[in-house]
Amino acid sequence: MDYQKFFNEVVGWINQSNRMAIKHGLDSDEFWHWVSSSTGEICKRYDNNQLVVRQMVMLYEWLEDVYAKGIGE
Numbered sequence: 001m002d003y004q005k006f007f008n009e010v011v012g013w014i015n016q017s018n019r020m021a022i023k024h025g026l027d028s029d030e031f032w033h034w035v036s037s038s039t040g041e042i043c044k045r046y047d048n049n050q051l052v053v054r055q056m057v058m059l060y061e062w063l064e065d066v067y068a069k070g071i072g073e
Contacts, residue, residue, distance in 0.1 A: 039056040
């Protein structure tokens with residue numbers, strides 16, 4: 001697996017996630033649909049490599065935490 005390619009893609013995904021959150025809002029169905037579908041696409045692209053799956057799950061959970069903290073404030 002090309003780890004550098006993957007982690008560069010992760011950086012791009014985080015940037016795109018920020019853009020999608022600004023465009024649609026963290027509380028929108030559009031945003032969470034994009035998060036779910038894009039994480040799945042990345043996992044598939046790397047044949048569900050365990051590192052890739054765990055990284056994408058961690059990023060998904062991180063966004064959930066950001067969302068939960070925003071709701072609580």
